[in-house]
Amino acid sequence: MHQSTPCPLPRAAHEAAERGWHVFPLVPGGKRPAIRSWEQRATTDAERIARCWATGNYNLGIAAGPSALVVVDLDMPKHAEDLPPAGIPSVVTNGADMLAKLAEGHGQRYPGGTYTVRTASGGTHLYFTAPAGRELRNTAGNLGWKVDTRAVGGCVAGAGSVVDGKPYVVVHDVSPAPLPDWLATLLAPAPLPPQVPVAMPLIATDRHSAYLRAAVAGELERVTRARTGNRNNALYQAAVALGQLVAGGELEAGDVADWLAAAAVQNGLAETEARLTVASGQRAGAKKPRTVARRAA
Numbered sequence: 633m634h635q636s637t638p639c640p641l642p643r644a645a646h647e648a649a650e651r652g653w654h655v656f657p658l659v660p661g662g663k664r665p666a667i668r669s670w671e672q673r674a675t676t677d678a679e680r681i682a683r684c685w686a687t688g689n690y691n692l693g694i695a696a697g698p699s700a701l702v703v704v705d706l707d708m709p710k711h712a713e714d715l716p717p718a719g720i721p722s723v724v725t726n727g728a729d730m731l732a733k734l735a736e737g738h739g740q741r742y743p744g745g746t747y748t749v750r751t752a753s754g755g756t757h758l759y760f761t762a763p764a765g766r767e768l769r770n771t772a773g774n775l776g777w778k779v780d781t782r783a784v785g786g787c788v789a790g791a792g793s794v795v796d797g798k799p800y801v802v803v804h805d806v807s808p809a810p811l812p813d814w815l816a817t818l819l820a821p822a823p824l825p826p827q828v829p830v831a832m833p834l835i836a837t838d839r840h841s842a843y844l845r846a847a848v849a850g851e852l853e854r855v856t857r858a859r860t861g862n863r864n865n866a867l868y869q870a871a872v873a874l875g876q877l878v879a880g881g882e883l884e885a886g887d888v889a890d891w892l893a894a895a896a897v898q899n900g901l902a903e904t905e906a907r908l909t910v911a912s913g914q915r916a917g918a919k920k921p922r923t924v925a926r927r928a929a
Contacts, residue, residue, distance in 0.1 A: 642685040644792025645692050649676040651807075654698035655790070657690035663789050669865050670787065671695050691793035697784035702768055702811045702819070704743075705780040705788070706731055706756040716777045727778030728756055734776050735814075743812050748804035752795035756803075757788055760811035768811075768819050770902065781819060785864060785905070821900070843924050844882060848874065848891065855895040864909055867896050871910045875917020882924055885914060 645655050654674035657666040666688075667673055674695035675681065684690065696703055706727030709715070716724050724730050732742045747759040755778075762768060762783060770786040773779065782788050793800045811819075851870035858866035874888045889910050896906035 641792050645681050654695045656693045658693040660689045692790035693787050694790045696782045696786045700762045702760045702762045703782040703788045704758040707778040708755045730776040730779050746809035749791050750801050750803045752798035759808040761808050763816045852895045856899050867909050868913045871913020872917040875914035876922035879918040879921035880923035
């Protein structure tokens with residue numbers, strides 16, 4: 633493998649964009665997005681990239697979905713007790729070993745002939761082009777121990793980023809290969825169950841409660857009707873709006889979180905990620921409490 637030396641972050645961002653990858657800033661020295669709505673705001677525009685990285689030493693985020701990428705993240709154990717589950721052969725000591733065993737079990741070669749980055753932890757990111765016409769989303773351990781994937785709705789820290797003083801470095805600088813069919817098949821999401829109305833135990837006995845029911849129904853519709861690429865943003869906006877009513881004492885936070893999470897799952901989002909987005913939106917909404925006037929009978 634050809635290994636490159638780390639390059640300055642502004643140049644790394646431009647080089648990624650020249651490959652057609654949509655980039656955005658991560659917090660300096662970390663892997664968290666430095667901006668909200670990062671998937672929608674990720675860009676290949678050279679001027680925007682230059683302006684962004686001129687303001688700080690941001691790490692490089694690559695939005696997998698807009699970039700038409702599927703990145704297979706092969707992690708390393710985090711400590712001595714971080715061991716594979718029972719039944720996994722003793723030769724498997726990390727995510728790369730796990731992927732090799734998975735490939736062997738499916739009669740396939742290890743899919744290593746693609747753009748590859750060594751991560752700060754010593755793990756590996758294998759970049760593949762996403763299959764046309766098939767929406768793949770993030771997975772965590774679905775393929776096996778220490779094997780995650782980032783696709784629509786996900787991002788990775790790109791080469792040039794530095795975390796805990798250690799760089800992300802390109803170790804195989806070629807164009808990303810198409811995602812192998814056998815991996816695409818394993819990563820294909822199960823069909824969604826038939827959608828059913830989200831239960832809202834609000835009793836519309838007067839105009840006040842009728843208004844609340846309509847407000848909740850409108851925000852749930854915003855979430856369930858959101859299109860790919862805007863689903864997480866729609867969920868956040870709905871959580872902000874209903875979070876204002878929670879802060880005003882009109883709704884219960886737990887009820888709102890459950891309703892929104894159920895709507896998000898119906899539209900294909902993972903529940904864990906959805907609840908994190910809802911919690912963030914509710915915190916933002918709490919800064920501007922909203923109440924509904926009660927009219928006299």
